[in-house]
Amino acid sequence: MADSSAITHEAVFPPALVQGKNDFHSITETVCGVLEAPKPPKSWYMIFGTAVALLGVLGAMIVYLIATGVGVWGNNQPVAWGWPIVNFVFWVGIGHAGTLISAVLFLFRQDWRTGINRFSEAMTIFAVICAGMFPAIHVGRIWVIWWVFPLPNQMSMWPNFRSPLLWDVFAVSTYFSVSLLFWYMGLVPDLATVRDRAKTKARRFWYGLFALGWNGSNRQWHRYERAYLLLAALATPLVLSVHSVVSFDFATSQLPGWHTTIFPPYFVAGAIFSGFAMVLTLSIPARKIFGLEELITMRHIDNMCKVIMATGMMVGYAYAMEFFMAWYSGNEYEGFAFINRAFGPYWWAYWIMVSCNVLSPQIFWSKKMRNNLTVVFIMSIFVNIGMWFERFVITVTSLNRDFLPSSWHYFSPTWVDVLTLLGSFGLFFTFFMLFCRYLPQVAISEVKNVLPEAHPHHEDH
Amino acid sequence: MTSHDLQLGGDNQAGDVAPRVARVGFALGVIGIAAAAGLGYLTDGEDGPTHFWFAYLVGFAFILTIGMGAMFFTIIQHLVNAHWSVTVRRLAEVTMRTVPMIGLLGLPLLYPLLSHDVTIWQWADAGHHEVAADHGAAAGGALSDEALAHKLESELHHSLVEHKGGFLNTNFFIARLAGYFLIWWLLARFFFRKSVEQDTADGIEPTLRMKKFSAPSVILFALTLSFAAFDLLMSLDETWFSTIFGVYIFSGAFLSSVAWLVVMAKYLQRKGRLTEVIHDEHYHDLGKWMFAFTFFWGYIAFSQFMLIWYANIPEETHFYAWRILPAWHGWSWFLLIGHFIIPFGGLLSRHVKRNTNVLLGWAVYILCMHWIDLYWIVMPNFHRGEVDFANPFSAVEVLLAIGMFGILVGLVAKRLGGQSLVALRDPLLGKSLGFKNL
Numbered sequence A: 001m002a003d004s005s006a007i008t009h010e011a012v013f014p015p016a017l018v019q020g021k022n023d024f025h026s027i028t029e030t031v032c033g034v035l036e037a038p039k040p041p042k043s044w045y046m047i048f049g050t051a052v053a054l055l056g057v058l059g060a061m062i063v064y065l066i067a068t069g070v071g072v073w074g075n076n077q078p079v080a081w082g083w084p085i086v087n088f089v090f091w092v093g094i095g096h097a098g099t100l101i102s103a104v105l106f107l108f109r110q111d112w113r114t115g116i117n118r119f120s121e122a123m124t125i126f127a128v129i130c131a132g133m134f135p136a137i138h139v140g141r142i143w144v145i146w147w148v149f150p151l152p153n154q155m156s157m158w159p160n161f162r163s164p165l166l167w168d169v170f171a172v173s174t175y176f177s178v179s180l181l182f183w184y185m186g187l188v189p190d191l192a193t194v195r196d197r198a199k200t201k202a203r204r205f206w207y208g209l210f211a212l213g214w215n216g217s218n219r220q221w222h223r224y225e226r227a228y229l230l231l232a233a234l235a236t237p238l239v240l241s242v243h244s245v246v247s248f249d250f251a252t253s254q255l256p257g258w259h260t261t262i263f264p265p266y267f268v269a270g271a272i273f274s275g276f277a278m279v280l281t282l283s284i285p286a287r288k289i290f291g292l293e294e295l296i297t298m299r300h301i302d303n304m305c306k307v308i309m310a311t312g313m314m315v316g317y318a319y320a321m322e323f324f325m326a327w328y329s330g331n332e333y334e335g336f337a338f339i340n341r342a343f344g345p346y347w348w349a350y351w352i353m354v355s356c357n358v359l360s361p362q363i364f365w366s367k368k369m370r371n372n373l374t375v376v377f378i379m380s381i382f383v384n385i386g387m388w389f390e391r392f393v394i395t396v397t398s399l400n401r402d403f404l405p406s407s408w409h410y411f412s413p414t415w416v417d418v419l420t421l422l423g424s425f426g427l428f429f430t431f432f433m434l435f436c437r438y439l440p441q442v443a444i445s446e447v448k449n450v451l452p453e454a455h456p457h458h459e460d461h
Numbered sequence B: 001m002t003s004h005d006l007q008l009g010g011d012n013q014a015g016d017v018a019p020r021v022a023r024v025g026f027a028l029g030v031i032g033i034a035a036a037a038g039l040g041y042l043t044d045g046e047d048g049p050t051h052f053w054f055a056y057l058v059g060f061a062f063i064l065t066i067g068m069g070a071m072f073f074t075i076i077q078h079l080v081n082a083h084w085s086v087t088v089r090r091l092a093e094v095t096m097r098t099v100p101m102i103g104l105l106g107l108p109l110l111y112p113l114l115s116h117d118v119t120i121w122q123w124a125d126a127g128h129h130e131v132a133a134d135h136g137a138a139a140g141g142a143l144s145d146e147a148l149a150h151k152l153e154s155e156l157h158h159s160l161v162e163h164k165g166g167f168l169n170t171n172f173f174i175a176r177l178a179g180y181f182l183i184w185w186l187l188a189r190f191f192f193r194k195s196v197e198q199d200t201a202d203g204i205e206p207t208l209r210m211k212k213f214s215a216p217s218v219i220l221f222a223l224t225l226s227f228a229a230f231d232l233l234m235s236l237d238e239t240w241f242s243t244i245f246g247v248y249i250f251s252g253a254f255l256s257s258v259a260w261l262v263v264m265a266k267y268l269q270r271k272g273r274l275t276e277v278i279h280d281e282h283y284h285d286l287g288k289w290m291f292a293f294t295f296f297w298g299y300i301a302f303s304q305f306m307l308i309w310y311a312n313i314p315e316e317t318h319f320y321a322w323r324i325l326p327a328w329h330g331w332s333w334f335l336l337i338g339h340f341i342i343p344f345g346g347l348l349s350r351h352v353k354r355n356t357n358v359l360l361g362w363a364v365y366i367l368c369m370h371w372i373d374l375y376w377i378v379m380p381n382f383h384r385g386e387v388d389f390a391n392p393f394s395a396v397e398v399l400l401a402i403g404m405f406g407i408l409v410g411l412v413a414k415r416l417g418g419q420s421l422v423a424l425r426d427p428l429l430g431k432s433l434g435f436k437n438l
Helices: A006-012 A024-036 A042-068 A083-094 A097-107 A111-115 A117-138 A142-148 A164-197 A201-210 A218-251 A263-289 A298-328 A332-343 A347-365 A373-400 A415-438 A444-449 B017-043 B048-079 B086-097 B099-114 B122-139 B145-166 B170-200 B205-232 B245-270 B280-311 B314-323 B326-346 B350-354 B356-381 B395-416 B429-434
Strands: none
Touching: A006 B205, A024 A164, A024 A415, A024 A444, A042 A117, A042 A263, A042 A415, A083 A117, A083 A218, A083 A263, A083 A373, A083 A415, A097 A111, A097 A117, A097 A164, A097 A218, A097 A263, A111 A117, A111 A298, A111 A444, A117 A142, A117 A164, A117 A263, A117 A415, A164 A201, A164 A218, A164 A444, A218 A263, A218 B280, A263 A298, A263 A373, A263 B280, A298 A332, A298 A347, A298 A373, A298 B205, A332 A347, A332 A373, A347 A373, B017 B048, B017 B395, B048 B086, B048 B099, B048 B170, B048 B205, B048 B245, B048 B356, B048 B395, B086 B099, B086 B170, B086 B245, B086 B280, B086 B395, B086 B429, B099 B170, B099 B395, B170 B205, B205 B245, B245 B280, B245 B356, B280 B314, B280 B326, B280 B350, B280 B356, B314 B326, B314 B356, B326 B356, B350 B356, B356 B395
16 A cells, blocks of 8 residues: 555545644643633734734724714615625624534534634624624714514514515524534533633633533433534525525525525635635734644645535626526526627626635645645635635626616715724624634534544454 | 454345346336336427426436435545544445446437427427517507516517526537546446455555545535536526535435435345444434534525525516415425424434434435435426416336336445455454444
């Protein structure tokens, strides 16, 4: 067997999920070490500082928006849905990888998910918070935001149950609550570990409070695992439903470029694509800064690159089908919408989208590229950019040249649009950096489970 | 550890089962198709031949999708390096290997494609129908509102068909289908041969080759299956279109192929084969796939229906409009309830998935529902636009379904005997034999 190289052999027998000389104890030490260190690394302060500053910008923009009105954005007729909806869909999409990794990959028995699931579930929750903010501040009169919920009221006024926008309220809030629950439940045993190691009263109290009295008994583990399996099964349809409902916002309309039947699965694939890209964008620096390289290994990165490649091509399939059907349908408005996308005034946005989402991930056919962290990191940013532009292309190019040529106009964002988007990254990274500092970034108990010594028959091999 | 020294228990060769089943399958096939043709051509009146050919297409699509689903099953296991499925993968490989032969069964469809006597793809016969429409309009003299609407509709229809002429014309259609089957033949041959080669290989070279080609193969698979679905099924209604249609057909294909694997495995085990190799854990996982794809099919079908219903654009809605007319109303409900809601509830339980006899029942049920799905897609195109728009369901389609299925059984059985029933020396066979569901 000497002739078949290690790389090809790895294709069938992948390397261990935990690298280095790690055992149960050292994994606890590595993960808890991050939050028990007296001070976080310098780079943490730099990123956190920048994020808080951007969060301040976001706050200022929201105050300005509410004080002045939605007119401060570039939204106008016919592009009544501008950057806010683009940002909303962008962030919901990012928020997809977490539940996919923790629920769907769990059902698929993909053990490698244990290294990154905590991380991406946290990311999911923060991304959905960013997403939810955009429709909320978009309503204009934010003081009546409760009108979006079907609450009995003395005016007998109800939201329109036939509107996908209302379904979105339910879909996103269900997704958020289940993701939060799933994430928190996974955290409980790890919080108890941190509690048990705590050296100060405050730590013992706070971690102890949220550890819910976990003592690691057999009975607790039994129930925990049942609950985990059930939650995974319940969360799996949510992975499909959230972005399908988001796609309904567009696809139920009669607007060329929006109305097409492939939208639901296409949006789901795109969301997973962008979510995994964001996991890479975050985990590549984080594993280095916090010394988690032996837990989030090159195998994890390699697998994520492959998922990105696969979902990127699913998105490419949808682009191709849309284009083909625009011609095949014989509908001249549909045909125009697509010619206009690729060659109209927003051609640059369309081609950024295609090159970032379909062409650039092709680089991952090469294992060398998948193992080059610089390349992977840059690619993950490309995908993030491409997926933002996808939503921009869908929203703006379809609206800006509608059925009435006299109202055609070139949509441009205002500085408030730009700073609000930037600010939403501030919100996201503020939460994320706090998470990195105060909660275990890797699911300690789950990673221990994939160590060879956790397997009863491991000595047979 | 490799699977070299692995001692497999039980009988893992098809032996005398294969020729016997093949004989029965082919006999059923010949009798079924001949009887259906006899019924269609001799007793079914003027429309009989057309009815026969529509039903033939349903049966053809039925076994083709099962074969294609098995092809996807095989390729994806290599792509994701799955180990649970190794013990059942050979069954999928054998099924996949019959796709080129199923392609030969498609050749008779050239007759309705090219002949003017029988039309199932109306675009192929557009010129012929145009004359009839004009004739009808001219005979009326001064046009009533209704006749004018009819005339406008027929003109629109004509211009649409003309627009698509670059794609929907008989020559290009035949060339495309030949292309799909060529690609499928190459894929099936490659993955089958390499897998059999692995049975006796010293290293894991054949497995690595399959892994290497699995990713590009999936891309080829996705594109060819989608366009084949557009060509064979969607273009029956030449003005209708749906971007999700390829995914819809894929979901049914994969679902039915997993059900077919359960049927195969259970049958072989009853005949004393593979008894020590395939166990409850594998059935449990196959059951999970059936459940997951029942759901996925429902999701895709719902996406297609809901978006078309909601936007309510006539050029799309007519697909569903026909299917909710009284003639098809019941079938549409039956599809929703029978293809989605009932198996969803039925396969939910872990006990069902691990009770292999009950699971077998569900597998047979799913195969039947898959046929009904295809029938529901194809058959409303027969009689469409006519006053006496009706569901022609009769013995013709039942006989054809049995006949086509018999041929699939025969083709698969014929392939079964040539090699082991399990992928010997697959590097992951040991893991597959030993794995347990949580």
